[in-house]
Amino acid sequence: MPHRSWKYLSSREIADFRVLRIRQDRYLFQPTQKEADFVVCDSTDWVMVIPVTIDRQVVLVRQYRHGVREVLLEIPGGLLEPGELPEQGAVRELREETGYECQSIRVLSRLLPNPSTNNATLYIAVAEGCRTMGVQTLDALEQIEVVLRPLAEIPAMIASGELCHAQVIAAFTLAGYACKSLLLE
């Protein structure tokens, strides 16, 4: 739906990477009739999954993140493949990154990870009844450590900064409101 103040005019591609295309969008700001450019990171949508085992452990992943040049503890996730539904992507990423399979998968409402400069939608999925099949399927440039932690410890891990990825924290919060069994104390 057009916005009454911001009239979209045109786009100009700046760079095209595999996971990210950078462009500038030109707008007319109608209150002052001024034109302005805004940089947009045009990204494929991605999914993150909260995998919970029958004994209420969360299956986390620890990996190097090239944006911040740090090793982070997160939940599994990744970019959706062309034509893939969020629940399919969640099951695939869970299997590839951790070697776990789930008995049920449920996609919650959408989130926006960085809406001022990124157009991506982030889907949050909850995978319950998870159990290990024992084998990760990693890309040639992936190196992922699987870490099991009790669901009950998640709030303390957020409070201490051990979990500091904003999307991961939002995922746990959303899951708690959507699934009573996942509500954090």
Added chain:
Amino acid sequence: MPHRSWKYLSSREIADFRVLRIRQDRYLFQPTQKEADFVVCDSTDWVMVIPVTIDRQVVLVRQYRHGVREVLLEIPGGLLEPGELPEQGAVRELREETGYECQSIRVLSRLLPNPSTNNATLYIAVAEGCRTMGVQTLDALEQIEVVLRPLAEIPAMIASGELCHAQVIAAFTLAGYACKSLLLE
């Protein structure tokens, strides 16, 4: 600290916008001795602030977001200016975007908004005792509506998707763990 698998080699700037610089970082992945490039959005750090009035209303902002081309309900925030501390940026953004001042400001632990491709740190601040001074100070291209909502309604707004900005949701969660008075039910 160097990572045992990922040896950073070099960077190449792709594009420089005011708020965002795009570069490619080259790494040597030591387990296979393969080199690979990773795109990084090099962004100034930013701060988001949860402003609460004496009668437990949250001061929210509604504005057009050019990344997703939608009007979103969020908390105030913005990029830190050079040399500015997060608490200073929080007070400034609160004043500029909403016309509110606060009696106390407290910065919580850092979050990472999008660590796989963005190097930014997101600081979360809690501003208490907020009251309106009545006048926003907006940039020529800003148009921001101030919206007051009871703190007690935030969980329902997250569950319904009315608040869908992952960083905003993470901010409320972190604030609830850090400040008992802000814990969401």
